[in-house]
Amino acid sequence: MKAAMWYGRKDVRVVDIETPVVKAGTVKIQVSWCGICGSDLHEYIAGPMTIPVGTPHPLTGQVAPVVLGHEFSGQVVDVGEGVTHVQVGDRVVVEPVLSCGQCSPCQSGRYNLCVHRGFHGLTSDGGGFSEYTVVQANLVHKLPESLSFEAGAIVEPAAVAVQAVYSSGIRLGDTCVVFGAGPIGLLVIQAARAAGASTVIVVEVSEQRLAKAKQLGATYVINPQREEPLAVILELTGGHGVDVSFEAAGAEAALTQALECLKPGGELVVVSLWERGISLHPNLLVLNERKISSSAAYCRMFPRVMSLMTSGQINAEALISKKIYLGDIVAEGFETLWTDKSQSKILVRPR
Ligand SMILES: [Zn+2]
Ligand SMILES: [Zn+2]
Structure with a gap:
């Protein structure tokens, strides 16, 4: 064969x-x-x-x-x-x-x-x-x-996204940002909506991917080549920042912005895999008690994912x-x- x-x-x-x-x-x-x-x-x-x-x-x-x-x-x-x-x-x-x-x-x-x-x-x-x-x-x-x-x-990539959202502290009505609208980002958008996020802002450089993000539930999309993500996110959240950000771009600028856009006490979930290390200023965490968490693959998520697909919550x-x-x-x-x-x-x- x-x-x-x-x-x-x-x-x-x-x-x-x-x-x-x-x-x-x-x-x-x-x-x-x-x-x-x-x-x-x-x-x-x-x-x-x-x-x-x-x-x-x-x-x-x-x-x-x-x-x-x-x-x-x-x-x-x-x-x-x-x-x-x-x-x-x-x-x-x-x-x-x-x-x-x-x-x-x-x-x-x-x-x-x-x-x-x-x-x-x-x-x-x-x-x-x-x-x-x-x-x-x-x-x-x-x-x-x-x-x-x-x-x-x-189902498998969707399980990665569902695990990331499920293991985060996201609550009904929360605001969030997703950095990167590749396959995992597009699935995180849908999982975050299904988990009850009221606002899902998406940051991505490809216009085609941004259009897809909108189609799949993003409430606002930002192309960082045209708009400054942090300024727009703060404006959209009344100057507060978001509750949870998801990093699915694997880029240093995205990870830094994903921390900066969090409200005090907010959580960044790292979902992407990295080819090399980056530099990070720890004060972005300490001064506002922000948290970084991460999510690796999935554990007992397949039945949950298939239910979310069957119900139409994940396309x-x-x-x-x-x-x-x-x-x-x-x-x-x-x-x-x-x-x-x-x-x-x-x-x-x-x-
Ligand atoms: Zn994979
Ligand atoms: Zn083992």
Whole structure:
């Protein structure tokens, strides 16, 4: 079967690999759609970030080349011994976090913080950019009838956004700002509205992304190339600043502004991943008792996310900007995402 494998920076190849087979406690899935994630792009442009090179991954024992793709939906085509909660023919999504079950975070139920954490589609023996993949049964969730396979491929990034909002201190009627309106930012906007935010201001340089942000519930949008974000945010909040800000841009200026725009005691939630460090003046925190928190992946969020999609509070399909075939993943996927910042989520079909 065909699969897209990461061999090195700027070296992703679509190759023929052996079709995986089930063993006890696992499920074989025929992949319908798999989204290209920002972290896949990071691995392509600047990797390896999390992909094991040389030294085997502590949990999975894998080393590069690895099959990419961790945001996928599909249909069950085979189940191993002992699997009862899904059967052949079921439409499913996969929660790709791999955890050891033994370490202290795992023991306390926070498997997203496992010290040996891995991801199916980054550090494991398979991924969603392939015709078939085999995963542990406990990672497989049934997709509700009313959700399409395309929406199913958005459940994973939506879980990142829902986790960020769920773990923040946001309360009914709060004001917030979202920095960055890429796929995660667009999902944070919707999750914040669903959580009861009265005001969701969005800061983003791409006009196409700002238009999408408005369509998905932003109450005010700011292009920092045309307006000064801090001045506008203060004006919109009667000079007080916002209760909560979400940083989903991965840019130093955005993180600084996301702190400056907070009211005293407000909270910044860092959602993005960073390629390098930044400088930060701690007085931005201390003088106003502002807080910084962060959110990593998701923990028990998939059922919650699918409910929010089913109820219409999260519109997954609106994020999809392009659909391509696996064979075109480098030219039409990675390269397009890198050069065209108006893109949002690109979905890949293995066949
Ligand atoms: Zn992802
Ligand atoms: Zn663990």
